[in-house]
Amino acid sequence: MDVFEALSALTTKPGVTGNEVAVSEVVKGYYKAYTDDIFIDPMGNTYGRIGDHGPTLLVQAHMDEVGMMVTAVEDNGMLRIRSVAGVDPRVLPGSEVLVHGKKVLNAVVGAIPPHIQQPEDAKKSYSIDELVCDTGLDANEVKSLVRVGDNVTFALLPPMKLKNNIVAGKTFDDRACITVMLEAMDILKKMKLDCQVVFCATVQEECGGGGARASVWNAKPDLAIAMDVCHAPTPGTKQFDTVPIEKVAITCGANIHPKMFKLITEAADAQNIPWEYDVAVAHTGTDAWDTQVQLGGVPTGLISLPLRYMHTSVEVISLTTLKNCAKVIAGVAASLGADWEEKLCLDD
Numbered sequence: 001m002d003v004f005e006a007l008s009a010l011t012t013k014p015g016v017t018g019n020e021v022a023v024s025e026v027v028k029g030y031y032k033a034y035t036d037d038i039f040i041d042p043m044g045n046t047y048g049r050i051g052d053h054g055p056t057l058l059v060q061a062h063m064d065e066v067g068m069m070v071t072a073v074e075d076n077g078m079l080r081i082r083s084v085a086g087v088d089p090r091v092l093p094g095s096e097v098l099v100h101g102k103k104v105l106n107a108v109v110g111a112i113p114p115h116i117q118q119p120e121d122a123k124k125s126y127s128i129d130e131l132v133c134d135t136g137l138d139a140n141e142v143k144s145l146v147r148v149g150d151n152v153t154f155a156l157l158p159p160m161k162l163k164n165n166i167v168a169g170k171t172f173d174d175r176a177c178i179t180v181m182l183e184a185m186d187i188l189k190k191m192k193l194d195c196q197v198v199f200c201a202t203v204q205e206e207c208g209g210g211g212a213r214a215s216v217w218n219a220k221p222d223l224a225i226a227m228d229v230c231h232a233p234t235p236g237t238k239q240f241d242t243v244p245i246e247k248v249a250i251t252c253g254a255n256i257h258p259k260m261f262k263l264i265t266e267a268a269d270a271q272n273i274p275w276e277y278d279v280a281v282a283h284t285g286t287d288a289w290d291t292q293v294q295l296g297g298v299p300t301g302l303i304s305l306p307l308r309y310m311h312t313s314v315e316v317i318s319l320t321t322l323k324n325c326a327k328v329i330a331g332v333a334a335s336l337g338a339d340w341e342e343k344l345c346l347d348d
Contacts, residue, residue, distance in 0.1 A: 001186040003179055003319055004167065006030060008158045010175040014100055016067035016151040017085045017206045020044050023063045027178060027201045034185040043214045044203040050188055051196035055340045057333055058198050058221035058298075059184070060212060060287045061177035061228070062205030065170075066311050068152035070099065070133070077142045079107070079133035081152055085206035089128040091312045096155040099135060101146035106155075107135045154313040165319045166245070172315040174205065176305055176322055177227040183326035188333060195336035202287055209290035216294035223260060223299045223344060225329060226288035230278055232306035232316070240279070242306070245318050248325050249278040249304035255289050256280060259344045260301030267331030273324045278304055299344050303328060 009030075015023035024046045031038050031048035038048050046063070066087045072080040079099065083089065092109045099105040110133075111126045133152060135142060159169030181199045188197065198219040202211035205228075212226070231237065232245040243249040248268060252261045268275045283289050284302055292300040305325055308316040336343075 001183055003183055003322060004159070006182050007167070007176060007179045010178055011169050011171045012156045012158055014151065014153045014156065015063055015065050016153060017064040017204050019151055020064050020203045023175070024201065027063060030182050034189050041214060041218050043211055045211050045215045045218070046201040047219065048185065048199045049196060050185060051193040054193070054195040055222040055336055056196045056198060056219060057336060058200060058215065058219045058224040059181055059329055060200045060202050060215060060224065060226045060291065061181055062174045062203070062211065062287060063178055063201040064203050064206050065153070066206055070146055070148055070150045070152060072148065073139060073142050073146065074132070075139055077135070077137055077139040079135070079142065079146065081128065081131065081133050083128060084151070086311050088311050089131065090125045092131055093126055095313060097133065097152050098155055099133065099146055100151045100153065103145060105135045105145065107133050110134050166316060167319060168314045168316045170313045170315065172307055172317050173229045173310055176229065176317050180227055180305065180322055180325045180329065183323060184329040187326060187330040191334055193333060194338070195333055195340070197333045205287055209287055212287035212290040213294055216291050216298055220295065221298055222340065224291050225260070225264070225301045225303060225332065226286050226291055227303050227325065228286040229307040229310065230304035231310060232308045234308050243276045243278055243304070245306045245308065246274060246321055247306065248273060248275040248321060248328055249306055250275050251278040251280050251284060251302035251304065253280040254282050255284045255292065256302055257292070257299040259346065260299050263332050263335065263343060264301045264303060264328060267335060268328045271327050271331055273327055
């Protein structure tokens with residue numbers, strides 16, 4: 001599979017939390033290359049199953065993205081917006097965006113220029129209350145096309161190739177991990193499995209994980225692996241807050257089943273894949289948290305893809321690491337057999 005092509009297809013569709021239908025259609029289209037067992041639940045989670053016997057491994061990555069929402073139309077036609085699930089207002093001034101109204105409108109996010117700000121204000125970051133979304137239309141035209149509650153997304157531009165197999169773009173959190181799932185399916189199609197793997201593109205992770213909770217009740221897994229992004233080093237970050245961009249991040253600690261951590265790290269080591277500890281001292285803030293406490297408890301692990309500049313339009317990842325994440329997922333699935341319960345037993 002061409003991972004850059006898949007990543008481009010996924011990131012150039014809108015899917016703000018709660019409105020993931022367009023990206024779900026892309027996911028479903030890719031699933032069809034690997035399985036006929038595809039279904040979508042009432043929340044919008046999108047599933048593809050490989051294998052027909054043995055324990056069920058649920059693999060999750062969320063397909064919703066952070067974005068914005070229209071909250072008002074000013075008398076001059078400018079739109080007021082609010083963040084949906086975590087867009088950083090500091091990166092918005094000067095951004096190209098799309099307003100998803102009755103038709104999609106090109107727009108930009110603007111603010112008062114520093115030349116005419118008060119001197120004390122010029123030293124501060126803009127708050128979202130100070131920003132406007134400008135479509136170029138007058139108020140009457142805007143009101144005929146846009147309603148309060150319509151989503152606004154970063155412009156749906158394809159990823160940009162940088163050097164050393166590094167790419168930059170929007171919505172890699174968490175469409176890059178959806179791409180990991182597709183690459184894992186591509187690997188597993190050549191294998192004979194003694195387990196069933198249910199791949200699930202979840203909804204609403206960015207606003208609380210409701211999709212993950214529903215996915216467990218639908219898939220009824222024996223064990224699960226959630227996937228998300230984590231922070232790669234950038235200037236000013238602390239070493240213990242980040243994982244090198246060239247290494248797969250495997251989480252241990254609170255929120256993670258210790259035997260799932262063991263299974264995942266063994267799969268990485270068996271393939272000589274470089275990995276790093278990602279320590280969770282409490283809530284991981286991912287689908288893993290919501291998955292582990294369903295159905296009386298699901299042994300859950302977490303694999304993360306290091307990423308720079310999270311929740312911006314220029315998130316940065318390594319495609320080499322993306323592929324390695326997929327190899328780890330496939331390695332875990334290939335390791336499951338009749339002794340799977342013993343491997344997860346906590347009595348030692």
